[in-house]
Amino acid sequence: MPSKSSGARVLAIIxxxxxxLLAPLAFLYSVMAFTPTGSCTGSSGGGACAHGGAxxxxxxxxxAVFALxxxxxxxxxxxxxxxxxxxxxxxxxxVSVYLASSIMAMR
Numbered sequence: 001m002p003s004k005s006s007g008a009r010v011l012a013i014i015x016x017x018x019x020x021l022l023a024p025l026a027f028l029y030s031v032m033a034f035t036p037t038g039s040c041t042g043s044s045g046g047g048a049c050a051h052g053g054a055x056x057x058x059x060x061x062x063x064a065v066f067a068l069x070x071x072x073x074x075x076x077x078x079x080x081x082x083x084x085x086x087x088x089x090x091x092x093x094x095v096s097v098y099l100a101s102s103i104m105a106m107r
């Protein structure tokens with residue numbers, strides 16, 4: 001009969017694999033979608049230049065921070081892995097990309 005920690009380990013492994021697949025894709029999307037292609041001076045107040053380039057910063061830094069917290073929070077320390085941490089990291093990655101895209105869509 002499997003122990004409770006083996007179920008948590010399986011959930012943690014699945015979550016870590018999902019986070020490992022999603023985070024680089026979200027980071028690449030953030031680089032491609034939120035990097036300004038022109039100068040952000042003058043009257044360009046929307047798009048990638050909105051709020052001083054905040055969509056790019058939120059998209060890239062948010063994805064990196066949430067992914068690292070998800071990975072380290074899952075496997076660091078003694079005992080069984082924390083099975084909920086990679087899923088919290090996935091949620092944080094999705095929220096940061098959504099927040100960056102909604103800031104970019106503001107006018």
